[in-house]
Structure formats: structure tokens, C-alpha cells
Amino acid sequence: MKKRYTLPVVLSSALLLGSVNGVLAQQQVSQDSIQAEVEKKWNENANVPLFVKEKFAKKQNASNAGSALDYLAENEKKLGIQKAAKNLQVKDVQKDDLGMTHVRFQQTKEDVPVEGTEIIVHFNENNEVVSVNGYHNKTVSNDNVDTKAALTKGEAVNIAKSSVDAPEELTFEPTSELVVYPFVEDNSLAYKVNLNFLGDKPGNWFVFVDANTGEVIDQYNALLHADNLKTKPINGIGKGVHGEKRTLHTTKETQAGEDTTFKLYDEVHQNLEGIYTYDYNTDEIFENHSNAWVSDYESPAVDAHYNSEKVYDYYLNEHGRNSLDDNGMPIISYVHFGEDYNNAFWNGRYMTYGDGDGEYMVPLSAGLDVAAHEMTHGVITHTANLNYRNQSGALNESFADVFGALIDEDDWEVGEDIMAPAAKEDGRTSLRSLSNPDKYPVSEEATPYGDGQYPKHMDEFYDLPLEIDNGGVHINSSITNHAAYLIGEQIGKDKLGDIYYRAIATYLTPTSNFSDARNAIVQSAVDLYGENSEEVTAVESGFDQVGIY
Known part of the structure; x- marks a missing residue:
């Protein structure tokens, strides 16, 4: 009988190719009771959607944050946004190629951000407001939320680590931000803690800890130089997973008393920190004593390096975007992650690719669309930042x-x-x-x-x-x-x-x-x-x- 290949458990909800979020959250059985409580308490509907198009808006003095706040104040009843000047903080102002200006605000309560709430005011080139969209929480303005925390940030981080069984060694220093978090019948002060780690169960966890009681309210997994060293950018040749010949931008390193080495990093792009490809097994950038990358072990790195540049070029040439954050952040990839790992993910900072099990999948860095998918998660992180649920x-x-x-x-x-x-x-x-x-x-x-x-x-x-x-x-x-x-x-x-x-x-x-x-x-x-x-x-x-x- 012909053997049928079905998705292994790790694929059933993750590959699916997002960040590894869904499946890893599910595997941690100890979180089930918390997730059940989350479903009862978390209230996305507390945040009211807004999309208003203006055809005959009053012309403002300028297309800036001040004019945007003036418009919101003048149209408070129509928009339902109370005391905009007091309850909104400017998050970003962008002017695009069409001459439009977009002012993005974060809703706050006594200067504490309200989770999941942003308002964007859009001006045309004539300083007229043409639309307003986003989400705001109507209940927060009138709610008596105490914004003074009883817990410290450090205490919240420790509670968060315990709740997701985080390893002692984290990939990055944890972050902790005080926010107002919406509930069905309440708005609570919470620490939004981000924990990032690799290992057997990699995570980019966001954990919300009540800033007064220490209760875990919510959590989800959002899986993203030597002295006197001389370097020179140089073109190399590589063989991809499927045998394709790749031209690679690599770097030649020479140092007195040591052999010349070639490494898979590329720092030739203007205003980009660089493109770097690492071996997860050694936690080092791939290196070689020749600039021909043709072994089977190197082929996943060849594809990851090549495809990263392809995606970078697309966003730069088609949309004028300089890297994932539009500010030249480094593009980093790790290959050879895990054992028979049928997945790839963005952990909030870089891309990680498994080698596949050889039966269902080959190394995942072989797919240009896989690299584009993961890197686009990075673009989304730095633009709309869509919640991963x-x-x-x-x-x-x-x-x-x-x-x-x-x-x-x-x-x-x-x-x-x-x-x-x-x-x-x-x-x-x-x-x-x-x-x-x-x-x-x-x-x-x-x-x-x-x-x-x-x-x-x-x-x-x-x-x-x-x-x-x-x-x-x-x-x-x-x-x-x-x-x-x-x-x-x-x-x-x-x-x-x-x-x-x-x-x-x-x-x-x-x-x-x-x-x-x-x-x-x-x-x-x-x-x-x-x-x-x-x-x-x-x-x-x-x-x-x-x-x-």
C-alpha cells in the first residue's frame, strides 16, 4: 500500500510557516488552564474599530500632530475619542510619495499605553484630513485605573519566566513595559513582558502580568571583531539545497599570522548594517577556507544567505524600504536548527530554519517564498505589528x-x-x-x-x-x-x-x-x-x- 504522508504534530498548527507560535504554545500543557481563563477574560471588543473617510474636511494649518489633535478635538462627538490631547500620544509621523502625511497615535491612561489601541489621522497634500482609522478603548477614559504598580519590573519578569518555563539563558535581555490591559469588565494595569529564547522549544513570548497581584493575565508565543582584522567584500559561489549555483556576497578576512577565511556576511549595501548567516550548531557565522560553498552541510546556509538578499532587494527596490525596520537593521539567519525540524520562524529579531526530516521536507531555507514569508513577519513587526491571535x-x-x-x-x-x-x-x-x-x-x-x-x-x-x-x-x-x-x-x-x-x-x-x-x-x-x-x-x-x- 502506498505510504501516506501526513503533517507531523509540529506542522499541524505551525508550518504553516509563521513564527512557531501556535504549536509551541499548545505543546506546553501547563498553559491550558491559563489559556482557558484568557478566553473568558480577554476582550478584543473593548477596543472599538474606527474608519472614517472625510470628503469635505476642514483644511488644517499643517499636516502634523498638532493639527491632527485639533481635528480629533473638533470632531470628538463624531469620532467618540474623548480628550484626544490628554489621552493620545504621538507614536509616529510619516510622509509618503503621494504627498500624504500619516500621524499615528497611541491611546494612553495617565501616560501609560493602552494595549491594542492606535489611531491614525491621514492628511492629503493640501493639509486636509481625508480619513481616520484605528482602534480606541472607550471605557478606559472614564475608568478609574490606578497606574501605580505594586510590583517591580524585575518581579514581573521573574513571574513571566516561570509561567512559560523559560530557560536560564535567554537570547536577548527581557523587556518589560507597563500597559493598561483590557478585560471584559475591567481595565487592569499590567506589565507586558517579552522573553526571547531558543533551545528545544524556542519562544518569543509576550506575557501580561498584573502589576498589582502578580497574576498572569495572558500570554502568547509570537514566533522573529578581532584586532588588526582586515575585511574585504568579495563574490563567492555556492550550491543551494536543490543544486542551484548561487552567486553570493561574502567577506574575506585576513589577519597576521592566521589563514585567510571567507565568511557568509555581506556589508556592502548602503545604509544596511549587513546580511549575516549563522550555523545554529556553533552559534557562529559560516566560514570557509575557500570562497566556494559547495558541501551539503553548507547548502542550507547558501540558500538562506542568497534568499535574504533577494527579499531585502525586493522591499528596497519596490517599496523603498531599507531592511525590515526601514532603518537598516541587520538581516540575520540561523540554519540547521533542531533535529528533523519541519519549520521555520521569525522570533522577533531574526529568521531560523530547520533542516526538515528528509521525508516530508528538505531544509526550509531552500524556499525563497519561505524566506520572504519570515522576513515579512519582520516587516509587519515594524509596521502594523498585528497581534498574533x-x-x-x-x-x-x-x-x-x-x-x-x-x-x-x-x-x-x-x-x-x-x-x-x-x-x-x-x-x-x-x-x-x-x-x-x-x-x-x-x-x-x-x-x-x-x-x-x-x-x-x-x-x-x-x-x-x-x-x-x-x-x-x-x-x-x-x-x-x-x-x-x-x-x-x-x-x-x-x-x-x-x-x-x-x-x-x-x-x-x-x-x-x-x-x-x-x-x-x-x-x-x-x-x-x-x-x-x-x-x-x-x-x-x-x-x-x-x-x-
Whole structure:
């Protein structure tokens, strides 16, 4: 009988190629009771969505934060945002190529950020407010929230470490920020703690600790020079996982009394700190005594290094974005992670690739769309910063898939280059399909919540609990993936990329849902191509066809 290849447990909710978030959260059984409580307490609906388009807005003195606050104050009743000058802090001001200015505010309570709430005011080139969107919490302004913490940041970090079984050695120093956190019947002061570590169960955990009681309110896994050394950039040759010949930008290092070495780091790009490729087993940058990288052990590093530059070039050349943070941050990849590890992830700082098990998958760095997917998670972190749960998390995954299919432009599949031959023979030729999502089954644990296949319409939406795939971030993303495919088939991938990039960089906020995404993408098409353009019609049609109105 022909052997059938089914997704191993680690794939059932993670590969799925996001950060490793969903599956690792699920594997930590001790978290189940906490997650059950989270479902009862966490209230995304406390944050009220806002999307107002102005056709005849009053002209402001300038397109800046002050004018934006004036507009919000003058329209307090219409917008429902009380005492904007007191309760909003400027987070960012951007001017784009269309001459528009976008002022992004963070809602606060006595200068403490309110989690999940941002308001963006958009000016045209004539200093007129043309739209306002985002989320704000109406209850916080009138609620008597004590913003003085009884716990210290250090105490909150220790509680957070214990709650996720963090190892003693963390990859980065933990961060802790005081926030107001929304509940169904309350708004509580909490420390938002970020813990980042590798090991057997890598994590990029966000843990919310009540700043007065020490209770863990919520948590989710959001899996992202020697002296006298002379260096010289130099082109090398490498062999990829599938045998492709790659031209690589590497560095030649020479030092007195030592042999010349060649390393997989590239510091030739202007205003970019560099592109660096590490071996997870040694925690060192790949090095060689020749500039020919042709061994089987080196091939995953060759692909990771090559594909990182391809994705960097795409965002720079197509969208004018300088690295993931638009400020030249280093692009770092680790390969050879884990043993038979069928996954890749962005841990908030860098990309990590498993080698696959050889039966279901080959080394995951072989896929340009995989690299594009993971690096786009990094772009999202530094733009819309979509929360990695429920619909906002599904959007996070969807945008990563869409840009994976745009950068690896040959088809509308994700992961077709990382499937092992035996899996392909059994009919699993990719991880996900934007054009035909329902040709693949979902995980066994998600099947009871739907028809067992990836959905392509809101009628097939999986209403999953948080402990399964963070509420369906990989599964329900296929609905918005399919919308992107339908739009792209009408207007082409170049225009689709311009519209989608503008949506995440300009309009979306951390708690945006599918309807917000439709509004943002339609508005982006209007900005770029005009109100009654065929591009706007295509976007509206694409979302109509998947039931997002």
C-alpha cells in the first residue's frame, strides 16, 4: 500500500510557516488552564474599530500632530475619542510619495499605553484630513485605573519566566513595559513582558502580568571583531539545497599570522548594517577556507544567505524600504536548527530554519517564498505589528504568505520548494495554496471546527479556541490569501504588492480584523490609483468573493 504522508504534530498548527507560535504554545500543557481563563477574560471588543473617510474636511494649518489633535478635538462627538490631547500620544509621523502625511497615535491612561489601541489621522497634500482609522478603548477614559504598580519590573519578569518555563539563558535581555490591559469588565494595569529564547522549544513570548497581584493575565508565543582584522567584500559561489549555483556576497578576512577565511556576511549595501548567516550548531557565522560553498552541510546556509538578499532587494527596490525596520537593521539567519525540524520562524529579531526530516521536507531555507514569508513577519513587526491571535494573527500570516507569493513570483503556492520528493509523490506539493486553498486538509485538532479543508470563504471560517493555532492564525489566513489571489489575477502582482504594502505600512493597527483589512486595502488602492479605478474595483471584488464585506 502506498505510504501516506501526513503533517507531523509540529506542522499541524505551525508550518504553516509563521513564527512557531501556535504549536509551541499548545505543546506546553501547563498553559491550558491559563489559556482557558484568557478566553473568558480577554476582550478584543473593548477596543472599538474606527474608519472614517472625510470628503469635505476642514483644511488644517499643517499636516502634523498638532493639527491632527485639533481635528480629533473638533470632531470628538463624531469620532467618540474623548480628550484626544490628554489621552493620545504621538507614536509616529510619516510622509509618503503621494504627498500624504500619516500621524499615528497611541491611546494612553495617565501616560501609560493602552494595549491594542492606535489611531491614525491621514492628511492629503493640501493639509486636509481625508480619513481616520484605528482602534480606541472607550471605557478606559472614564475608568478609574490606578497606574501605580505594586510590583517591580524585575518581579514581573521573574513571574513571566516561570509561567512559560523559560530557560536560564535567554537570547536577548527581557523587556518589560507597563500597559493598561483590557478585560471584559475591567481595565487592569499590567506589565507586558517579552522573553526571547531558543533551545528545544524556542519562544518569543509576550506575557501580561498584573502589576498589582502578580497574576498572569495572558500570554502568547509570537514566533522573529578581532584586532588588526582586515575585511574585504568579495563574490563567492555556492550550491543551494536543490543544486542551484548561487552567486553570493561574502567577506574575506585576513589577519597576521592566521589563514585567510571567507565568511557568509555581506556589508556592502548602503545604509544596511549587513546580511549575516549563522550555523545554529556553533552559534557562529559560516566560514570557509575557500570562497566556494559547495558541501551539503553548507547548502542550507547558501540558500538562506542568497534568499535574504533577494527579499531585502525586493522591499528596497519596490517599496523603498531599507531592511525590515526601514532603518537598516541587520538581516540575520540561523540554519540547521533542531533535529528533523519541519519549520521555520521569525522570533522577533531574526529568521531560523530547520533542516526538515528528509521525508516530508528538505531544509526550509531552500524556499525563497519561505524566506520572504519570515522576513515579512519582520516587516509587519515594524509596521502594523498585528497581534498574533485570532483574525489579527491570521492577517499577520496572510500578509506574510502574500508577499511570499509576490517575491517568489512564479506561482501562487507557498513552500513548493521545501517539500521532499516522497511528500510530493503523495500529493502534498506545497504548504498552502492561495489560488486553491481547500486542496489541503487542516490539522486533526482543527477539523471538528470546520469541514476539514483550508477555507476560502467566510462561510467556512474556523471559530477556533486560542489553544489551537492561536485561534486559527494559519488556517483562517487562507481566506484573505484567496482574496489576494483573486485581486492579483485581475491587476497583476506588481500592483497587488504596492497596494498591500501600503495597507500594512499606513493603515492597519495591531488589533485589525478582516473587515479592517478590506477597508485598509481598498483605501490604499484609492490612494494609489483613484476612487473609481479598475484597481479599486478589483480589490472590492476580491473581498466580496470571499465574503468579507
